[in-house]
Amino acid sequence: DGGITQSPKYLFRKEGQNVTLSCEQNLNHDAMYWYRQDPGQGLRLIYYSQIVNDFQKGDIAEGYSVSREKKESFPLTVTSAQKNPTAFYLCASSGGRGIQFFGPGTRLTVL
Amino acid sequence: AQKVTQAQTEISVVEKEDVTLDCVYETRDTTYYLFWYKQPPSGELVFLIRRNSFDEQNEISGRYSWNFQKSTSSFNFTITASQVVDSAVYFCALRISGGYNKLIFGAGTRLAVHP
Numbered sequence: 632d633g634g635i636t637q638s639p640k641y642l643f644r645k646e647g648q649n650v651t652l653s654c655e656q657n658l659n660h661d662a663m664y665w666y667r668q669d670p671g672q673g674l675r676l677i678y679y680s681q682i683v684n685d686f687q688k689g690d691i692a693e694g695y696s697v698s699r700e701k702k703e704s705f706p707l708t709v710t711s712a713q714k715n716p717t718a719f720y721l722c723a724s725s726g727g728r729g730i731q732f733f734g735p736g737t738r739l740t741v742l
Numbered sequence: 743a744q745k746v747t748q749a750q751t752e753i754s755v756v757e758k759e760d761v762t763l764d765c766v767y768e769t770r771d772t773t774y775y776l777f778w779y780k781q782p783p784s785g786e787l788v789f790l791i792r793r794n795s796f797d798e799q800n801e802i803s804g805r806y807s808w809n810f811q812k813s814t815s816s817f818n819f820t821i822t823a824s825q826v827v828d829s830a831v832y833f834c835a836l837r838i839s840g841g842y843n844k845l846i847f848g849a850g851t852r853l854a855v856h857p
């Protein structure tokens with residue numbers, strides 16, 4: 632089945648730790664995105680990548696980093712510099728029609 | 743500036759009622775796209791519809807229908823004969839042409855359908 636997978640589903644981080652969220656897609660999409668969702672709010676764009684080996688900051692990139700070494704993969708690292716990382720993280724990808732399809736999300740909690 | 747407003751934070755209806763979710767957008771671009779996504783309790787956003795700014799025809803898909811009116815900058819979503827499975831958070835989003843397909847989301851409307 633074509634789709635987007637994210638892992639883990641739940642992640643717990645201690646203060647000062649870096650953690651990496653995985654996002655993989657087999658839809659052959661060029662563009663991939665990371666969003667953050669806080670309770671009762673819409674999605675905010677963290678980073679996006681339109682092509683392999685290229686990515687751009689979104690609206691709230693501070694404290695996050697990404698890489699795009701393969702077309703299928705777009706991991707997100709939440710660094711210790713992110714002061715309030717507890718949130719729901721969603722990965723998306725889009726192809727030629729520009730419609731973004733989303734993964735199931737990762738819920739990150741800081742202990 | 744681009745903005746999407748979903749003024750209804752929560753809506754509660756009884757099964758079989760019709761319900762309309764409002765979406766008002768702001769953009770100075772003449773070419774843009776509007777989207778609706780559904781987020782069930784599982785969390786994954788499910789794509790429902792995309793409309794471009796040049797196509798004001800209303801669309802119907804089963805119990806779902808969408809009313810796009812450029813004159814009022816609105817793209818409202820109606821569920822006819824609601825069902826418990828329709829309970830979710832619904833997001834309206836705007837994308838301007840060009841750039842990197844950035845979506846600007848509204849805050850979402852939580853719909854609760856009770857038996």
